[in-house]
Amino acid sequence: MTKTKAFVDNYLPALLGQAWHLVSTEFHAVVERHGLSVLEWRVLSTLASNGPMTISALAQTTVSKQPTVTRLLLRLEAQGHVERSTSRDDRRYTLVKVTRNGRRLVTGLIAQAEAHERALLKPFSVQKIDSLKEILRELIDRHRPPV
Template identity: 55%
Template sequence: MSHATESSTPATVRFVDGYLPALLALASQLISGEFHEVVRQHGFSVSEWRVMASLADGDPISIGDLAQVTVTKQPTVTRLLDRMESKGQVERLPHPSDRRITLVRITPKGSRTIERLIKLAREHESRVLEPFGLARAEELKKTLRQIIDLHARRQGGHELADEHAPSDSVLG
């Protein structure tokens, strides 16, 4: 077979190169991995960053919901919260109407601690999205939120943070 024949053969496209879940997972891993270096340089574990970023708006959240949003098993989140609570970064609160639920919120000290990383995360996100322009970046986020909403509803309330959950998170 001649070289000309070999080079004129169309390239084979692998299934995973066009499969949405594989593309999402790889994009998440690459982008998150970049920022995880920054997280570690600032003295946080990736898990601590995910918890702090999830609590950064100040609103209390249940431990179960926190496990879902951080894509972490609930027992792991509970152990992590024990350490973070001892550092004064988070606090546990009783749920106002359901004694079975424990809420968690970031403390003022925790907010001050994470403030710089939130700024760096926003800067990282801007650099990642800049090549696509603001309109395309916002459309991408809107589409991803719609995909998440649609498939979270299809889960029928099943917990997302189970043994099959990816090790990476949307929080980077």
């Protein structure tokens, strides 16, 4: 791989943005064919795999603004895909969980997302894949604001 002298070709945020766009666009088309918006997919798949979350944690994980997620949750709740409840630990927080209906909606898509990821990463060694994910998780942990 040739390293160029162009700033954007070596600037991590630009590289991350390009990689994200290229690899996610393909799968986003699959999501939309199933009648979901990308944010609906992110929210439902996050809740399906993480369990109940606060709205602020959900917004952070799905890389969305909290008011946008709150409006989306109202819609998803009306459709029977999520349920909201007050946290038992701290009544100031609302917890959101996916319903059986919401889980059913994204279970097949999660399997397709995993297959998409395997296809994307097939040319790379397990060691490179693990290193890439480890570095990205560490970057996220170091720069994530507290919830």
